[in-house]
Amino acid sequence: MSIGGRHCLSKIFQPITIISKKSNLTRQDVTSKSQRLMLDLGFIQQASPGCFHFLPLGLKSLNKLIKIVDDEMFKICGQKVLFPGLTNDKLWKNSGRLNEPVAELFQVKDRHHQNYILSPTHEEAATDLLSSVSPISYKYFPLRLYQISSKFRDEMKPRFGLMRGREFVMKDMYTFDVDVESAKKTYEEVCESYNRVFDRIGIEYVKVLGSSGTMGGTMSHEYQFKASIGEDRILCCRNCNYSANIELCGEHNCPNCGEGSNINLQTGIEVGHTFFLGDKYSKPLGAVCSSTNCKSEVLQMGSYGLGLSRILAAAVEVLSSETEMKWPDALAPYNVIILPPKKGSKEEPQTKNVAETLYTKLEEVIPSLRGNVLLDDRTSLTIGRRFLDAKRTGYHHIVIINKKTTETPSFYELNDTAMNRQLILSEEELIDYIKQNTVF
Incomplete structure (x- = not known):
């Protein structure tokens, strides 16, 4: 679950299955x-x-x-x-x-x-x-x-x-x-x-x-x-x-x-x-x-x-909607999830350690976020697939590291699922936005 002091999605036991065969639970029971x-x-x-x-x-x-x-x-x-x-x-x-x-x-x-x-x-x-x-x-x-x-x-x-x-x-x-x-x-x-x-x-x-x-x-x-x-x-x-x-x-x-x-x-x-x-x-x-x-x-x-x-x-x-989970900030397992580029993509070598650095900075600048930031390190999957997983799971703030992060000046894509809003922000703007729009 934790790698180098960071919460990583690849290590979380989260069996995303419809029905367990052992449970004898049918769709009619749900x-x-x-x-x-x-x-x-x-x-x-x-x-x-x-x-x-x-x-x-x-x-x-x-x-x-x-x-x-x-x-x-x-x-x-x-x-x-x-x-x-x-x-x-x-x-x-x-x-x-x-x-x-x-x-x-x-x-x-x-x-x-x-x-x-x-x-x-x-x-x-x-x-x-x-x-x-x-x-x-x-x-x-x-x-x-x-x-x-x-x-x-x-x-x-x-x-x-x-x-x-x-x-x-x-x-x-x-x-x-x-x-x-x-x-x-x-x-x-x-x-x-x-x-x-x-x-x-x-x-x-x-x-x-x-x-x-x-x-x-x-x-x-x-x-x-x-x-x-x-x-x-x-x-x-x-x-x-x-x-x-x-x-x-x-x-x-x-x-x-x-x-x-x-x-x-x-x-x-x-x-x-x-x-x-x-x-x-x-x-x-x-x-x-x-x-x-x-x-x-x-x-x-x-x-x-x-x-x-x-x-x-x-x-x-x-x-929640019928297809997407939503949490109040106070009860969400994590308030922020960070999605680095797919392994082997053009952006990967240019953004090495960017996700880890942002993770650390968020927890340092916003103390209430300590233990509430998650890194989706499943980089064998596309950004699109991981984004859909994050949205469906109900994470409030989804931060995507993509091509814009490699540019000068660099920017991050922030998806606020509670407000159904997509923003392109500098690092300073990103941290300030999350701080102002999360109820701890």
């Missing part, structure tokens, strides 16, 4: 353009129905998203932990959730006949952790614990690739406060941090009232990307800016202001969900704190999820 593009272009590969390998380019995008989330969690004093994937089902029985019908729950039994759950979420596990060290002094609160890990859901019919799978990557946070007022303040702070996460991603989103469902609690909000393939229907009132999942209200009138003529119905992909839980889990599982007068008080909780693997797929779904 039900969204994001799934098709991510498979075809070697970002993911299906391991089994609803489960996917993240290949190097896909994982690089996922790690960029994780970095954004970690940054924003740090700002609100979130502390990163890692809970076990297996949760003893006794905890779910004690919280009452196992008494409710949960069709999509993976349950397993070990050799000692103990029952466990492959956790889709960790409210019980987080609460049990606090309970095991309770009572904790009120001085330690608010406490905000989060993790990023694989979760599991026994989907009857997995679909849309990473958007609805059986195993998925999620960021989940569990907050604990000494009273309801403090917990509500925490809820607002976490929601504001989620706003910043989605602002940094750079895709239009909407925050709507949602159903608490089997999770419970008294308040819930969903973060949605607007998309025609979305499985959620969203009601938005242009009169009072009220918005909610349609399952909470009717389709004809705004439940907030009663207006009917300014109602807008849209479909969306849920990419985040927040819940104000109160004492739903802390009370039955015994998570308490020691108050100022040394009395035990039941902790107030919040639960907050971001579907990270789903966000990646939803971003591709929203931005």
Whole structure:
């Protein structure tokens, strides 16, 4: 992947194939353009129905998203932990959730006949952790614990690739406060941090009232990307800016202001969900704190999820065409790709080391580009073929070294795929353009 400190395309494991014979995946099973593009272009590969390998380019995008989330969690004093994937089902029985019908729950039994759950979420596990060290002094609160890990859901019919799978990557946070007022303040702070996460991603989103469902609690909000393939229907009132999942209200009138003529119905992909839980889990599982007068008080909780693997797929779904992948700059595996001349061409001997020099200069002058420049060193292929590959993969800035680079003064061809624009620029102009037109 790296040659002489540079990221080189020839070394990246990117199997560009339509369908893997081993996966038993047929074209009829590929039900969204994001799934098709991510498979075809070697970002993911299906391991089994609803489960996917993240290949190097896909994982690089996922790690960029994780970095954004970690940054924003740090700002609100979130502390990163890692809970076990297996949760003893006794905890779910004690919280009452196992008494409710949960069709999509993976349950397993070990050799000692103990029952466990492959956790889709960790409210019980987080609460049990606090309970095991309770009572904790009120001085330690608010406490905000989060993790990023694989979760599991026994989907009857997995679909849309990473958007609805059986195993998925999620960021989940569990907050604990000494009273309801403090917990509500925490809820607002976490929601504001989620706003910043989605602002940094750079895709239009909407925050709507949602159903608490089997999770419970008294308040819930969903973060949605607007998309025609979305499985959620969203009601938005242009009169009072009220918005909610349609399952909470009717389709004809705004439940907030009663207006009917300014109602807008849209479909969306849920990419985040927040819940104000109160004492739903802390009370039955015994998570308490020691108050100022040394009395035990039941902790107030919040639960907050971001579907990270789903966000990646939803971003591709929203931005891409049917044939070309597009990424927001913040999540693109690489922001710039450089194409040197074909081996044996007239331009090759006259532009020796030009691509490597430009690569180094871009990373030096624009620090945010470090690790985000890619050299397409497959010089046995024509410039045209490599350009089509780069465009289809969704690289924002495609720099071509050609005949104009051999002239005096020398120029570079820059293709801005986001703006569908081709420019001929000097080196200084090229660097300045990329700096001004990339959102890091």
